Amino acid sequence: MMNKTILITGGTGSWGRELISQLLAYHHPQEIRVFSRNEALQVAMKQQFNDPRLNFIIGDIRDKQEIIQACQGVDVLYHLAALKHVPICENQPDIALKTNVIGTQHVIEAAIEHRVQKVIYVSTDKASNPSSTYGITKAIGEKLIIHANAKDTHTRFVCVRCGNVLGSTGSVIPIFKHQIQHQLEVGVTDMRMTRFFLTLEDAVRMLIVATEKSRGGETFVMNMPSCKIVDIAQVMIEQFGTGDVPIKQLGMRPGERLNETLISEVESGRSIHFDDQYFVILPAFPIEGLQEHYANCPPVYFQSYHSESSLMTKDEVRRMLKTGGFLA
Numbered sequence: 001m002m003n004k005t006i007l008i009t010g011g012t013g014s015w016g017r018e019l020i021s022q023l024l025a026y027h028h029p030q031e032i033r034v035f036s037r038n039e040a041l042q043v044a045m046k047q048q049f050n051d052p053r054l055n056f057i058i059g060d061i062r063d064k065q066e067i068i069q070a071c072q073g074v075d076v077l078y079h080l081a082a083l084k085h086v087p088i089c090e091n092q093p094d095i096a097l098k099t100n101v102i103g104t105q106h107v108i109e110a111a112i113e114h115r116v117q118k119v120i121y122v123s124t125d126k127a128s129n130p131s132s133t134y135g136i137t138k139a140i141g142e143k144l145i146i147h148a149n150a151k152d153t154h155t156r157f158v159c160v161r162c163g164n165v166l167g168s169t170g171s172v173i174p175i176f177k178h179q180i181q182h183q184l185e186v187g188v189t190d191m192r193m194t195r196f197f198l199t200l201e202d203a204v205r206m207l208i209v210a211t212e213k214s215r216g217g218e219t220f221v222m223n224m225p226s227c228k229i230v231d232i233a234q235v236m237i238e239q240f241g242t243g244d245v246p247i248k249q250l251g252m253r254p255g256e257r258l259n260e261t262l263i264s265e266v267e268s269g270r271s272i273h274f275d276d277q278y279f280v281i282l283p284a285f286p287i288e289g290l291q292e293h294y295a296n297c298p299p300v301y302f303q304s305y306h307s308e309s310s311l312m313t314k315d316e317v318r319r320m321l322k323t324g325g326f327l328a
Contacts, residue, residue, distance in 0.1 A: 001027040001211065007074045007116075008034055009061055009107060010081030012041035014168040015122065017048075018204045019078060024051060027208075035059050035070050036081065061103035064110070071110040076211060077119045079107050079145075082138070084124070085170055089134035090255045100137035101144070108148045108157070115154045120210055121145040123161040123219070125196055125260040125307075128267070132255030142219065146283050149217040156216030161262060161281075163196025163224055163307070165203050166324040173326055176233055180240045185248040186233045194259050194307040198224045199324045209278065217290050219281040220274070221262050226307035231317045239327050263305035272297040279305075 006023065008016050011034035023029055035057045036042060042056040059066035061081050071077065082100050083089055089096035104121070111119045123142050126135035148157040167173050179186045202222065210220040230247065237245045252258075263271055263281060270282045272294050279300060282291060302309075312320065321327045 001029050001076060003028065003030045004075040005029070005031045005073055006033065006076045006078070007070055008032065008078045008080060009067070010036055010079075012036040012038050012045055013080060014165065014200060015080050015203065016078075017045065018200045019080075019207060020045075020049065020054070022201075022204050022208065024049070024053065029053060031055055033057055033070060033074070035061075035067070061106055062098050064106040067103075067106050068110040068113060071114040071116060074111075074114060074116050075118075077107065077111055077116050078207065079104065079119060079121045082122075082141075084134060086126075086132050086134050086255045087253055089137065090132060090253075093133045096133050096137045100134070101140045104141040104144055108144060111155045111157075112148070112151065112153050117155065118211060118214070118216070119145070119148075119155060119157045120207055120214075121157065121159050122207070123159050125161060125163045125262045127161065128261040128264045131257045134255065146217055146219065149283070149287050150285065156214070158210050158214040158216060159219040160206055160210050161219055161221050162198060162203055162206065163226070163260060163262065164198075165200050166197055166321070167326060168200060172229060172232065173236075173321075173324075176236045177240060177326075180237055180245050183243065183245065185246050186237065187248050187250045188230050188233055189250050189252060189256060190258060191228075191230050191249055192258055193229045194226050194311060195229060196224050196226045196260055196262060196307050197320065198222060199320075206278065213274075215287075215290055215293055217283045217287040221271075221279040221281060221305070223277055223279065224262075225312050225316070225320065226260075226310065227312040227317050227320075231312070231314050232321070235314055235318050235321060235327075259306055259308040261304055261306050263300070263302075265304040268300055268302060268304055271300045273300060 127138040
């Protein structure tokens with residue numbers, strides 16, 4: 001990506017900040033355009049990075065003309081913008097649809113119009129066998145992105161699907177820490193609930209790998225650990241608690257499920273081992289040269305990839321939180 005012009009939608013979020021840090025430090029782009037709706041976060045980020053290669057654009061992917069204008073002269077586009085909080089999407093499905101589906105289609109059309117070389121779309125494990133409005137809209141977004149490769153166009157489109165990013169906006173980590181330090185009850189949705197987790201650095205590294213190694217039409221999935229949410233709470237209580245901190249079961253919210261799936265049973269039949277760290281889900285329809293490119297990669301042998309199938313121990317959870325910088 002040296003000397004490339006890069007556009008990041010939703011670039012002022014936690015993913016965007018880490019992506020910008022890695023791009024500036026290791027990949028030497030000519031320009032990074034940070035496209036988002038939040039003026040205050042853009043001002044703060046401009047002061048934080050203080051780098052002339054950053055160009056901040058106030059805009060909304062729901063407005064097609066705004067994203068078309070931002071795409072002029074762009075080489076690589078990272079599509080991070082989304083409504084991602086499950087309860088908000090459940091309560092306002094119309095807004096979730098406009099942002100996560102129609103907004104994504106706007107990004108696709110803008111990228112094709114300006115002959116962007118590659119578009120990388122960030123998705124979620126909630127898009128696999130979705131049970132929530134958020135998951136459904138992200139699953140449709142995946143379909144739109146992958147299907148865009150069927151068009152006779154210069155632009156290639158790729159998906160990256162991951163689990164929960166430690167410490168990202170809305171993560172349980174800062175919530176648990178606040179509750180523990182203020183001697184409040186620690187709220188856990190269900191004692192059986194499991195989730196996939198990865199660090200922000202690993203998540204963005206997967207974006208870079210997908211950018212550099214993909215041909216268009218793939219969905220990259222990281223081989224990532226999973227754990228019980230209650231184990232995270234207990235480890236943090238042991239680290240930050242000064243007394244007896246109770247854990248309270250809150251109950252499932254609409255759209256939530258006990259366990260997540262990174263690769264569904266249907267998808268496993270067309271998934272391969274890219275290397276030790278990543279799987280690749282190939283599209284359900286042929287793309288010229290793509291299936292042949294991965295013909296020598298070993299297929300996956302699991303029926304599906306669930307978060308409850310191989311859980312970390314509490315010691316492993318503790319090491320994960322230390323690696324992420326959340327424990328001393």
